[in-house]
Amino acid sequence: xxxxxxFTQLENFGHSLSAPAYLxxxxxxxxxYEIFQFAKKKGLTVTARGxxxxxxxxxxxxxxxxxxxxxxxxITSWDKSTGLIxxxxxxxxxxxxxxxxxxxxxxxxxxxxxxxxxxxxLSANIHGKNNFKMGTIGEHVVEFTAVLPTxxxxxxxxxxxxxxxxxxxxxxxxxxxxxxxxMQMKRIYSGLISVDALPIGNLHEHLTALQDGAPNTDYIVGxxxxxxxxxxxxxxxxxxxxxxxxxxxxxxxxxxxxxxxILPPYIFGVFPKSILYMFMRPFVNNVGWWAVNMAxxxxxxxxxxxxxxxxxxxxxxxxxPNWELSVGRGGLIQYQSFLPKETAEDAWRExxxxxxxxxxxxxxxxxxRHRPDKFLLTHAVDGFSLAMDFKVTDKNRAxxxxxxxxxxxxxLQAGGRxxxxxxxxxxAATAQAFYGDETIxxxxxxxxxxxxxxLLESDLYRRIFG
Ligand SMILES: Cc1cc2nc3c(=O)[nH]c(=O)nc-3n(C[C@H](O)[C@H](O)[C@H](O)COP(=O)(O)OP(=O)(O)OC[C@H]3O[C@@H](n4cnc5c(N)ncnc54)[C@H](O)[C@@H]3O)c2cc1C
Numbered sequence: 067x068x069x070x071x072x073f074t075q076l077e078n079f080g081h082s083l084s085a086p087a088y089l090x091x092x093x094x095x096x097x098x099y100e101i102f103q104f105a106k107k108k109g110l111t112v113t114a115r116g117x118x119x120x121x122x123x124x125x126x127x128x129x130x131x132x133x134x135x136x137x138x139x140x141i142t143s144w145d146k147s148t149g150l151i152x153x154x155x156x157x158x159x160x161x162x163x164x165x166x167x168x169x170x171x172x173x174x175x176x177x178x179x180x181x182x183x184x185x186x187x188l189s190a191n192i193h194g195k196n197n198f199k200m201g202t203i204g205e206h207v208v209e210f211t212a213v214l215p216t217x218x219x220x221x222x223x224x225x226x227x228x229x230x231x232x233x234x235x236x237x238x239x240x241x242x243x244x245x246x247x248x249m250q251m252k253r254i255y256s257g258l259i260s261v262d263a264l265p266i267g268n269l270h271e272h273l274t275a276l277q278d279g280a281p282n283t284d285y286i287v288g289x290x291x292x293x294x295x296x297x298x299x300x301x302x303x304x305x306x307x308x309x310x311x312x313x314x315x316x317x318x319x320x321x322x323x324x325x326x327x328i329l330p331p332y333i334f335g336v337f338p339k340s341i342l343y344m345f346m347r348p349f350v351n352n353v354g355w356w357a358v359n360m361a362x363x364x365x366x367x368x369x370x371x372x373x374x375x376x377x378x379x380x381x382x383x384x385x386x387p388n389w390e391l392s393v394g395r396g397g398l399i400q401y402q403s404f405l406p407k408e409t410a411e412d413a414w415r416e417x418x419x420x421x422x423x424x425x426x427x428x429x430x431x432x433x434x435r436h437r438p439d440k441f442l443l444t445h446a447v448d449g450f451s452l453a454m455d456f457k458v459t460d461k462n463r464a465x466x467x468x469x470x471x472x473x474x475x476x477x478l479q480a481g482g483r484x485x486x487x488x489x490x491x492x493x494a495a496t497a498q499a500f501y502g503d504e505t506i507x508x509x510x511x512x513x514x515x516x517x518x519x520x521l522l523e524s525d526l527y528r529r530i531f532g
Contacts, residue, residue, distance in 0.1 A: 067104050069131065076132060080121045080390060082397030082458045083490060085128035085525055087113075091137035095245050098133065098213045102521055105131055111523035112215070114239040116186030117158060119179060121400040122490035123525035124190070124238050130523065133243065135185050141165055142246065149251035150208065155185030155244035162249075163377070168322055171251035172376055175203040178383045178432075185244040190487035191236040191441050194380070195285040195307070198435040202446065204235035205439065206250050214242040215517040233512050236441035238486055240527050241516040256310035257321030258373040259285075265367045269300020269418075272433060273411055276450055279306045280435040285379070290431030291363050292454060293356045295422045299415065302431065303366035307379055327377040329384055339387055346392035350457060355429050393429070396458035401428075401470055402488040404436060407449040409480035414452055417473050421454075426466055428454030442509060443501065445485040453488065467491055486526055494532035506531075 069088040077084045088110070092098045105112045111130035118125050125132070139156035146169035153162065160180035162173050175194045177187065188210065191202045200206070209223040212234060220242070222231040234241050264279075266272045272288055280286050283306040290302040315321055331339055349358055383389065390398060405413050421427050432453040436446045456466055470491040477484065483500050484492050498506060510531075513520075 076126055078122055079119050080398040082399050083123055085126040087127055087130055087132040089132050089134055091134040093137050095213045095219055098243050099217045102215045105521050106519055112521050113524040114243050116183030117181045119182045121488045126525045128525055152248040153184055154246055156183050158183050164324055166251045170254055172254045174200050174206045174252040176380050180381045180384055184247045188235045188244055189239045195287040198280045198437050202439050204441050208248045208250055210244055211246045212242040212244050215521045233442040236443040240522050255312040256315030256318045257326055257375055259307045259376055259379050260373050261305050261307045262371050264304040264369055266302045266304055268298050269411055272300045275304045276435045284308050286435055288433035290433050291359045292428040292431035293359045299418055327375045342386050343388045343392040350392050393457045399456045399458055399490055400488045402451055402453040402485045403477045403482050404445055404447045404451045405449050405480055405482040406447050410450045413476050413480040416476055426462055428456055430455035445483050447483055494530050497530040
């Protein structure tokens with residue numbers, strides 16, 4: 067196998083990290099196993115990569131082989147009477163919803179972008195805006211197949227090979243490579259979803275609205291104005307969304323048509339969205355973004371209800387393609403912390419105040435309500451999460467890293483957890499502290515069994531399992 071021509075530089079989604087690797091696109095499970103054998107002979111590490119939408123180093127392995135799983139992306143079966151779908155692991159959520167929605171189904175859990183692959187989503191065990199109600203994506207997986215570095219091809223479900231089921235889902239590709247996934251879709255009765263928008267004055271109100279609103283809704287998500295402090299620190303807006311019931315939509319077949327769901331490529335019918343990020347650049351600084359947030363806050367003061375398509379509600383971040391490039395050359399770091407409902411308010415107050423005081427505010431603030439799950443490397447808690455985006459520059463890189471380590475300390479002290487699809491600074495010591503010795507020992511035992519030669523190693527793996 068000659069892989070020298072495949073040598074390339076790969077980046078994380080936030081463009082704040084990069085690593086050289088041999089990029090190979092397998093088409094079959096046999097090819098994946100051949101690559102493992104080749105890697106063993108050459109002393110190289112291997113990491114799977116889906117759509118490369120992780121904000122951090124999860125899909126990078128400096129100097130090793132990266133398996134580009136997008137070559138295995140077929141939807142192999144779809145049963146519109148039961149809502150069961152089977153697809154290869156490189157299929158994206160975009161493929162999935164576009165297959166099932168016209169037949170009256172929707173994926174039960176989706177990320178804020180539809181570009182992610184099933185393999186990437188299972189590895190991170192993604193959550194949606196309905197985590198408090200529907201759990202993570204892994205809870206809707208009926209069965210998956212995977213290739214282990216030993217060459218074994220395994221089929222796993224909550225009953226069969228259950229230890230692998232609950233550890234490969236959430237395992238960030240460190241135990242084996244998913245090849246195929248069978249999932250249960252959720253019935254819907256309209257292509258539209260009803261959204262209640264609620265203005266929020268401060269952090270206490272914010273978390274109370276998430277807590278009290280969640281039991282009465284299907285989805286709940288908050289926008290938090292991270293540029294504003296003082297008495298109104300934590301202000302923003304809550305969106306609580308409900309599925310329409312059977313009969314609520316007079317034309318469900320029409321609203322579920324793809325042409326009524328797909329996000330338009332133009333603004334005002336003429337302006338291509340693909341270049342919009344360039345026009346955002348002048349605003350992506352502390353003053354510009356403060357003004358953007360202020361305008362958004364003023365515009366969000368009216369309590370109202372509206373209907374929008376499922377795709378528009380779920381995939382807001384796909385509205386502006388390549389928006390992540392708007393922050394400029396240094397890229398961005400996303401920091402998402404998960405905190406128990408009892409400690410979240412104090413911990414986030416401290417973190418938000420630190421970021422404002424040091425003039426390194428987050429340019430994004432997204433809050434969600436969560437529930438725990440039983441996957442081995444779980445990130446969820448009975449509480450809330452706050453996702454923050456920080457612009458990286460040559461000047462602030464070291465200070466930003468220091469501040470995020472301080473955040474880690476605050477989150478740990480508050481009994482919180484971290485999400486390794488996002489955080490890029492969290493260290494092995496922190497990971498050890500929040501996973502706990504028992505979980506780490508269990509994971510290491512499984513790692514030895516599935517990958518005795520230690521072939522599956524990402525930069526993330528080296529960072530958190532040191
Ligand atoms: C705009 C945006 C919004 C997001 N919103 C959310 C959200 O709402 N909720 C949420 O939970 N996450 C969210 N994410 C994070 C994202 O869902 C995860 O990072 C997801 O893992 C990315 O999928 P991917 O296909 O791009 O995987 P990659 O980033 O390419 O890889 C992620 C991990 O999966 C592993 N992997 C990939 N394919 C396979 C395979 N076939 N077998 C084994 N391992 C594999 C990789 O080795 C890596 O460890 C968001 C990301 C972006 C960019």
